[in-house]
Amino acid sequence: MTMSGFSIFDISGRAMSAQLVRLNTTASNLANAGTVAGSETSAFRSMKPVFRTVMDDAGRATVQVDQVATSKMAPTKRYDPNNPLADKDGNVWEAAVDSAAELVEMVETARQYQNNVQVLETAKGLINETLRLGQ
Amino acid sequence: MASEKLFGLHATALQLRSQRMMLIASNIANAATPNYKARDLDFSKALDLAQQQGGSAGQALEGAVAYRVPVQSSLDGNTVEMATEQTAFAENALAYRSSLAFLQGRIGTLTRALKGE
Numbered sequence: 001m002t003m004s005g006f007s008i009f010d011i012s013g014r015a016m017s018a019q020l021v022r023l024n025t026t027a028s029n030l031a032n033a034g035t036v037a038g039s040e041t042s043a044f045r046s047m048k049p050v051f052r053t054v055m056d057d058a059g060r061a062t063v064q065v066d067q068v069a070t071s072k073m074a075p076t077k078r079y080d081p082n083n084p085l086a087d088k089d090g091n092v093w094e095a096a097v098d099s100a101a102e103l104v105e106m107v108e109t110a111r112q113y114q115n116n117v118q119v120l121e122t123a124k125g126l127i128n129e130t131l132r133l134g135q
Numbered sequence: 136m137a138s139e140k141l142f143g144l145h146a147t148a149l150q151l152r153s154q155r156m157m158l159i160a161s162n163i164a165n166a167a168t169p170n171y172k173a174r175d176l177d178f179s180k181a182l183d184l185a186q187q188q189g190g191s192a193g194q195a196l197e198g199a200v201a202y203r204v205p206v207q208s209s210l211d212g213n214t215v216e217m218a219t220e221q222t223a224f225a226e227n228a229l230a231y232r233s234s235l236a237f238l239q240g241r242i243g244t245l246t247r248a249l250k251g252e
Contacts, residue, residue: 008160015164022167051168059200061161063168112166115217119160122228126156129235130149134242 005056008123012116014054014062019113021065022049026106033097036078038085043075044095046102071096141245145237147185150192151178152231158200159224162215170212173203175223178230 029046037043052066073096081090155176165171181199185192205214 006157008157011157011160011164019167051165053165053168053171058157058196059174060157061165061171063165108167112163115163115166115221119163119224122224123156123160126228126231126235129232133235133238134246 005058006060006062009120011060011062012120012123014064015116016113016120018049018051018063018065019109019116021068022051023106023109023113025049025068026102026109029097029102030099030106032095033099033102035095036080036083036085036092037075037095038087038092040075040077040093043093044097045075046071046073046095046097073098142238142241144182144186145234145241147192147195148182149231149234149238151176151181151185151195152227152234154181154192154196155227156224156231159220159227162203162220163217163224166213166215166217166220168213171215172212173205173215173220174200175203176200 025047032044032046035044047068047070049068050066051063053061054064055061075093075096077091077093079090080086080092083092086092155178158174158176162171162173162175165173176196177199181192181195184198185195188194203214203216203219205216206219207216208214
C-alpha cells in the first residue's frame with residue numbers, strides 16, 4: 001500500500017491509541033469528580049491530552065499525544081466542618097472536574113475512535129480485494 | 136512503462152486512489168488535533184499530471200494536493216469536517232473498487248487471450 005512513510009495502519013492505528021489515551025483521561029476525570037481534599041493543592045484537577053500532528057515526507061499525517069496537561073480550573077472551596085478531611089477552618093476542596101464537559105468529551109472520543117476503526121476496516125477490505133486481483 | 140501498456144489509465148488511477156485514501160485517513164485521524172489543516176487530492180488534476188509525466192503517481196500527487204476550505208471554521212483552527220471527510224472517503228473507496236473492477240476485466244481479457252480459449 002505504501003512505498004515510504006506511514007501506511008494506512010499507522011495513520012488510523014496511532015489515531016486510535018491517541019483517542020484511547022483521551023478516553024482514559026476522561027474516565028479518570030469522571031472517576032475523581034466529586035472527590036474532596038483537605039487543601040487546594042492536593043485537590044484533584046482534571047486532565048486533558050494535547051494532540052499533535054505527526055507528518056511524514058509524503059504529507060501523510062497521523063496523531064500522537066504530546067502531553068497530558070492539567071486543567072487551569074481551580075478546585076471549589078466548600079465549608080464542611082463535619083468532613084474528616086476538613087482543614088482547621090472547616091473547609092474542603094472539591095475536585096476541579098466539569099462532569100458535563102467530560103461526558104461530551106467521552107462521546108466525541110468514542111465517535112472519533114469509531115471513525116478510525118471504520119477507515120481501517122474499509123482500507124483492509126480494499127487491500128484484500130487488491131490482493132485477489134487476477135485470481 | 137510495461138504496466139502502462141497493459142493496464143492503461145487504471146493502474147495510475149488505482150495508485151492515486153490509494154494515495155487519496157491515505158490523505159483522507161490522515162484528516163480523519165487528526166479530527167481532534169488543534170490547528171490541523173485538512174488536505175485533499177484533486178483527483179482529475181492528479182490524473183492529468185500523472186499522464187503528462189508518463190504514469191508516475193508520486194510527482195502528480197505533490198502537484199494536486201490542496202488544503203480544504205471549511206464550510207464553518209472552528210475555534211481551535213482545525214479544518215476537519217467529519218461529514219465532508221466521510222463522504223469523500225466513501226466516494227474514494229467506491230472509485231477504488233471501480234478501478235479494481237476495470238483492472239480485473241483487463242486481466243481476464245489478457246488471460247483468455249493467453250490461454251487461447
